[in-house]
Amino acid sequence: MEKGEEIDKLFRKEFDDPVNMPAFREADWEAMEQMLGERKKRPVIIYWLSAIGSAAALILVFFGWLFYKPEIIKPTKQEQVAAVIESKRASSGKIHYTDSANTDNKIKEHTSKSDESARQEANGVKQEVLISAKSAGTLARNGHVKNSKSFFTLSSEELRRDNTGIELNKTEERDGDLLVSANVLNIDANDAAISTSAITTHSLLPTTPIFNAELSEGIANVRKSLGNKGNKATSPNRPQYAISVLASPNVNGVNSAFQRGKIGGSIVGTFSATFAQKWTISTGIGYSITPYLSSFSDYHTNYHFATSPSSVYANCRILDVPLNVNYQIYANKGNRITLGTGLSSYFILCEDYKFNYDNGYAGKGPNTFRVVNKNKNILSILNIDITYTHQLNSKIGLTVQPYLKKPLVNVCESQVRLQTTGVAVGLNWNINSAIKPK
Amino acid sequence: MLEEELHQLINGCINQDRVSQKMLYKAFYGFSMGICLRYANNREEAAEVMNQGFYKVFTKIKTYDAARPFKAWLGRIMMNVSIDYYRANLKTAYNEDLDKAEYLTDGELPDRKLNYEDLLAMVQKLPNAYRTVFNLFAIEGYSHEEIGEMLDISSGTSKSNLHKARQKLKQMVLEADMPTGSAHYNKGMDFSSFVAISRVDIYSGEFNKNIWR
Numbered sequence: 001m002e003k004g005e006e007i008d009k010l011f012r013k014e015f016d017d018p019v020n021m022p023a024f025r026e027a028d029w030e031a032m033e034q035m036l037g038e039r040k041k042r043p044v045i046i047y048w049l050s051a052i053g054s055a056a057a058l059i060l061v062f063f064g065w066l067f068y069k070p071e072i073i074k075p076t077k078q079e080q081v082a083a084v085i086e087s088k089r090a091s092s093g094k095i096h097y098t099d100s101a102n103t104d105n106k107i108k109e110h111t112s113k114s115d116e117s118a119r120q121e122a123n124g125v126k127q128e129v130l131i132s133a134k135s136a137g138t139l140a141r142n143g144h145v146k147n148s149k150s151f152f153t154l155s156s157e158e159l160r161r162d163n164t165g166i167e168l169n170k171t172e173e174r175d176g177d178l179l180v181s182a183n184v185l186n187i188d189a190n191d192a193a194i195s196t197s198a199i200t201t202h203s204l205l206p207t208t209p210i211f212n213a214e215l216s217e218g219i220a221n222v223r224k225s226l227g228n229k230g231n232k233a234t235s236p237n238r239p240q241y242a243i244s245v246l247a248s249p250n251v252n253g254v255n256s257a258f259q260r261g262k263i264g265g266s267i268v269g270t271f272s273a274t275f276a277q278k279w280t281i282s283t284g285i286g287y288s289i290t291p292y293l294s295s296f297s298d299y300h301t302n303y304h305f306a307t308s309p310s311s312v313y314a315n316c317r318i319l320d321v322p323l324n325v326n327y328q329i330y331a332n333k334g335n336r337i338t339l340g341t342g343l344s345s346y347f348i349l350c351e352d353y354k355f356n357y358d359n360g361y362a363g364k365g366p367n368t369f370r371v372v373n374k375n376k377n378i379l380s381i382l383n384i385d386i387t388y389t390h391q392l393n394s395k396i397g398l399t400v401q402p403y404l405k406k407p408l409v410n411v412c413e414s415q416v417r418l419q420t421t422g423v424a425v426g427l428n429w430n431i432n433s434a435i436k437p438k
Numbered sequence: 439m440l441e442e443e444l445h446q447l448i449n450g451c452i453n454q455d456r457v458s459q460k461m462l463y464k465a466f467y468g469f470s471m472g473i474c475l476r477y478a479n480n481r482e483e484a485a486e487v488m489n490q491g492f493y494k495v496f497t498k499i500k501t502y503d504a505a506r507p508f509k510a511w512l513g514r515i516m517m518n519v520s521i522d523y524y525r526a527n528l529k530t531a532y533n534e535d536l537d538k539a540e541y542l543t544d545g546e547l548p549d550r551k552l553n554y555e556d557l558l559a560m561v562q563k564l565p566n567a568y569r570t571v572f573n574l575f576a577i578e579g580y581s582h583e584e585i586g587e588m589l590d591i592s593s594g595t596s597k598s599n600l601h602k603a604r605q606k607l608k609q610m611v612l613e614a615d616m617p618t619g620s621a622h623y624n625k626g627m628d629f630s631s632f633v634a635i636s637r638v639d640i641y642s643g644e645f646n647k648n649i650w651r
Contacts (some may be wrong), residue, residue: 011557018468032489370456
């Protein structure tokens with residue numbers, strides 16, 4: 001025997017002997033399990049943080065754009081008709097532009113700035129002109145303005161000459177009087193909007209106290225002439241935003257088998273925007289506890305069971321991100337019914353499976369199985385709901401919503417068609433009532 | 439374990455089924471721990487290394503070729519993880535006391551049979567560099583050239599380390615057989631290293647300079 005081989009043999013014999021294999025220690029497996037959990041969770045957490053952060057940023061950008069986008073105010077037909085009538089009255093009121101020097105100079109000074117700045121202010125000036133026209137028209141109608149230092153002394157020719165971008169369309173002179181046609185009278189029905197414009201108008205007008213008083217009175221008349229539309233801040237084109245919180249018990253079954261359904265529960269928060277009083281788009285996030293029982297034939301896995309379980313009981317924790325659209329089918333005295341549909345995304349946080357065996361095999365095969373943060377189904381679950389809302393006051397409403405969630409693909413680790421139905425009850429809060437109009 | 443059962447467990451592990459993972463872990467715990475214990479300094483370190491090995495098994499199990507023996511694949515992973523775990527110490531240990539060992543003459547090994555725990559404790563007493571080469575050569579059956587490649591050392595160094603490992607083990611075995619020694623090496627024997635290290639040697643060592651300052 002070669003030198004040294006003897007001692008090698010001594011050690012090899014003992015080390016290779018299966019009898020000497022160390023016994024299993026549960027503590028080592030626990031450390032192993034912890035290692036598997038920790039290393040697996042870390043990227044999931046990073047994924048979630050980035051996903052939630054991106055979603056939040058998108059939502060903020062979207063709503064920021066909605067709230068702060070420049071509003072293009074279009075007059076309604078009713079307002080245009082009213083304006084035409086008033087402008088005609090104004091023309092019959094014989095407004096004389098005898099003392100236009102001050103205002104002309106003011107405007108000239110205003111428009112003799114660089115082209116760039118002039119263009120920037122063009123819209124504002126135009127609006128001011130329009131408001132003034134309206135106000136003066138009303139003042140004239142009421143006989144309050146005679147030979148006043150009116151802003152109307154500004155001629156359209158001068159404006160065009162200064163190349164400020166200001167154009168008074170369809171202006172005409174008649175007997176030395178300037179008539180402003182109704183087409184240029186763009187005044188929002190919104191009271192607050194008028195007030196704001198009136199203030200800026202004042203800054204351009206000659207600082208005559210009497211005129212200011214008259215102007216204020218004129219504005220008041222304008223308000224009356226346009227009709228009192230209440231204090232509502234919303235225009236027909238402005239969407240109505242609302243936040244809802246709904247909770248519901250639910251019944252879950254596989255392949256429409258609600259007779260074997262298990263009771264779970266969910267809570268969901270949604271954000272919705274209603275357009276044209278009929279259509280509502282909503283999204284949000286919900287958390288649901290979804291237990292279900294399925295036969296083993298519905299349970300899909302690559303794992304080969306030595307003995308097939310008779311049934312599988314599962315309990316899933318699901319993050320649900322819905323994107324729905326609703327259409328109003330009924331509305332009367334604060335009661336509203338809408339029909340809705342849309343798609344949900346499932347992010348399945350945790351799945352616990354318990355395998356039920358026939359008598360005699362229980363305990364021998366795998367009994368439980370847990371999957372954490374593995375499965376997700378993006379926009380793969382069809383939502384159908386009917387929503388009844390009773391408005392308790394201008395801000396708060398009570399909502400009852402029967403719903404059905406029907407997956408279009410197999411979901412969960414078990415790859416089942418897990419359906420959920422339930423009745424959600426909750427409150428919704430009208431955001432717009434808390435936002436001051438521009 | 440039957441081949442069919444093993445196949446089922448592997449399939450379960452592919453699906454990240456925790457039950458299957460535990461069953462596989464339990465089934466090969468003794469085998470894996472046996473390997474890791476030989477390369478480690480103690481049981482706790484061995485358990486840590488073994489879990490690192492199993493983590494690789496569970497995360498890379500899709501790459502396992504079912505046509506080849508699973509046990510060999512698993513054993514190779516455990517061995518590689520063990521080597522990697524102590525890789526940083528392999529050359530350090532070698533440099534520290536390579537020239538300080540006093541060679542013993544070959545003698546007859548005692549007739550008394552030493553048990554597994556005794557022998558394991560002896561191997562664990564070896565410096566990492568010696569222990570790794572001894573394991574790879576004497577237990578796993580690799581050649582010095584292969585060991586040199588695996589550990590990034592020359593085959594000459596591998597031979598030298600093996601020789602010194604054998605010398606140390608033989609010394610420990612002989613001491614264990616002495617009448618004053620205990621029947622169980624790791625229980626009663628107060629093993630003193632035969633490596634003669636003078637205070638001057640320690641003081642002049644690079645590592646210990648900082649300690650003696």
